[in-house]
Amino acid sequence: MIYVYAITDSASAAPLEMRGLDDAALIAHPAGEIAAIASAHELRQITPTPENLWRHEAVVESIMRQCDAVLPARFGTIFADQAALTEVLERHAEPLRAGLQRVRGCVELGLRVLWQPPSPKPSSSPQSSDSGRAYMQARLEDERRRREVRDRADRTAAELHDRLAPLARDSTRRVLPTVDVLMSSAYLVPRNAAESFAAAARALSSENPELRLLCTGPWPPYHFAPELAEVSHA
Amino acid sequence: MTSAPTVREGETGGADAALQKEVTLLELVDRLLDKGVVLSGDITLSVADVDLVYVGLRVLLSSVETAQRMRGGAHPAGGDGTNNDAGGSIR
Numbered sequence: 001m002i003y004v005y006a007i008t009d010s011a012s013a014a015p016l017e018m019r020g021l022d023d024a025a026l027i028a029h030p031a032g033e034i035a036a037i038a039s040a041h042e043l044r045q046i047t048p049t050p051e052n053l054w055r056h057e058a059v060v061e062s063i064m065r066q067c068d069a070v071l072p073a074r075f076g077t078i079f080a081d082q083a084a085l086t087e088v089l090e091r092h093a094e095p096l097r098a099g100l101q102r103v104r105g106c107v108e109l110g111l112r113v114l115w116q117p118p119s120p121k122p123s124s125s126p127q128s129s130d131s132g133r134a135y136m137q138a139r140l141e142d143e144r145r146r147r148e149v150r151d152r153a154d155r156t157a158a159e160l161h162d163r164l165a166p167l168a169r170d171s172t173r174r175v176l177p178t179v180d181v182l183m184s185s186a187y188l189v190p191r192n193a194a195e196s197f198a199a200a201a202r203a204l205s206s207e208n209p210e211l212r213l214l215c216t217g218p219w220p221p222y223h224f225a226p227e228l229a230e231v232s233h234a
Numbered sequence: 235m236t237s238a239p240t241v242r243e244g245e246t247g248g249a250d251a252a253l254q255k256e257v258t259l260l261e262l263v264d265r266l267l268d269k270g271v272v273l274s275g276d277i278t279l280s281v282a283d284v285d286l287v288y289v290g291l292r293v294l295l296s297s298v299e300t301a302q303r304m305r306g307g308a309h310p311a312g313g314d315g316t317n318n319d320a321g322g323s324i325r
Contacts, residue, residue, distance in 0.1 A: 004273060036273075046278045048287050050259060053266050075266035076278040088273055099271065110261050184264075214254070216261045222269035 002029075002038045002085055003046060004077045005059045006220070007096050010035035012067040021046060021055050029082060031089035034096050036073075037063055038085065046076055060220045064107070069100040072220040092228045099226035106169055106188045107218035109197055113160060114212040115182040118149050150176065156211075157183040163204055167197045172223050182211065186223035194218050263287060 003021060010030035020026050020039035029036045037059070046052060053075060060072045079085040089096070157175045164187060165171045173185035189197045198215060205213040267284050 007271065007273075044278065048263075048267065048279060048283065053262055056266060057262060072265075072270045074270040074272050074277060077272070077274050078276055078278055079274055080276070084274075092273070096271070110265075112257065112261065214257050216258055219261075219265060222265035225269065225271035228272065 001041055001044050002079045002082060003041055004036045004038045004073045004079065004085065005056060006037050006063050006073055007034055007071040007089075007100065008037060008063055008067045009033060009069060009100060013037065014066060016059070016062055016066070018059055018062045020059055021052055026059065029085055029089070031086050032093055034089060034093060034100065036085060036089060038079075044078065046078070048075060057220075064220050069104040070220055071096065071099050071103065071225045072222050095226045095228055102170075102226075103188065103221040103224050105190055106221060106224075107191050107194055108221045108223055109168075109187045109189050109194060109201075109215060109217035110219060111160075111164070111183070111185045111187070111201060112214045112216075113157070113182040113184075114180055114214070115153075115156070116210065117179050118152065153182055160204055160208070160211075160213075161185060164197065164200060167193060167200055170224055186219075188221055188224045189218075191218070 003024075005020065005026075010028070010033055013028035013030065013035040015028070016026045016037065018026060022041065024039035024041060026037055026039055029038055056075050060070065064070045079088070153176050157173065160183065161171070161173055164185075168187035168189050170188040171185060173183055175183050177184050187197065194217070201213060201215040205211075267279070267287060
């Protein structure tokens with residue numbers, strides 16, 4: 001089977017010295033203007049061990065260093081043979097080309113903001129002797145507190161995001177993906193602006209000592225890859 | 235140390251490096267298993283497999299966040315720019 005790491009411009013898909021999963025050689029499969037960087041394997045199962053994940057990432061990063069535009073593939077993307085891969089590249093040529101255009105010259109920077117969630121004062125647990133009315137009041141109070149936490153998180157996340165988003169060509173964010181994570185966001189930033197983005201993140205970190213801002217990157221633009229319609233089973 | 239955009243995990247030394255490495259693995263898994271272009275319906279990982287990876291990582295995540303909380307009081311985030319909180323270059 002053929003394992004795919006990323007899509008890039010066929011014009012810049014030069015041979016890569018780096019090895020893929022299981023130390024397999026990397027091959028460029030061009031189809032018109034775009035090309036898939038892939039490796040051939042006997043097995044049909046690639047397990048998501050940290051080692052394999054890092055290898056996939058290392059391959060995509062080496063493509064990113066060599067090419068202006070790269071669309072990383074979801075881990076585990078396989079095709080039965082070259083014909084199946086070529087068929088998919090041709091069928092989705094237009095959105096893939098547009099996707100490459102969108103991320104051209106850019107990297108992705110990630111931000112994870114940890115906070116101290118306001119401690120929820122647990123309402124006195126309803127006793128069997130409580131009236132239905134007291135029970136309902138306790139429930140309403142819980143709901144009100146949850147909404148307050150949510151509102152505060154939304155406000156704080158918006159303040160942070162509004163400072164960083166103007167430095168990016170595009171961005172995505174999730175507020176409170178878990179109770180301890182205030183915001184998890186990704187920014188598509190021109191390569192030569194990555195350093196000023198990092199400086200802005202450091203400044204935000206200093207201004208908000210009660211939060212912990214963890215900035216990672218530069219990553220390939222995973223969050224800004226196009227969603228293809230009608231991806232069918234090969 | 236936070237200025238070069240290509241500092242990789244493990245180069246910063248000490249407990250911060252270990253923490254950063256764990257957070258980075260988490261960010262990596264989020265990206266590779268949940269983002270990126272889906273070219274083929276024939277992905278080797280089933281949804282159940284991906285869920286299993288996340289179950290394994292939940293243990294990791296909670297240890298990261300616990301460590302963050304424990305450090306929180308004594309060592310406020312950011313500020314002096316030496317603890318690699320928001321480098322843009324931290325991997």
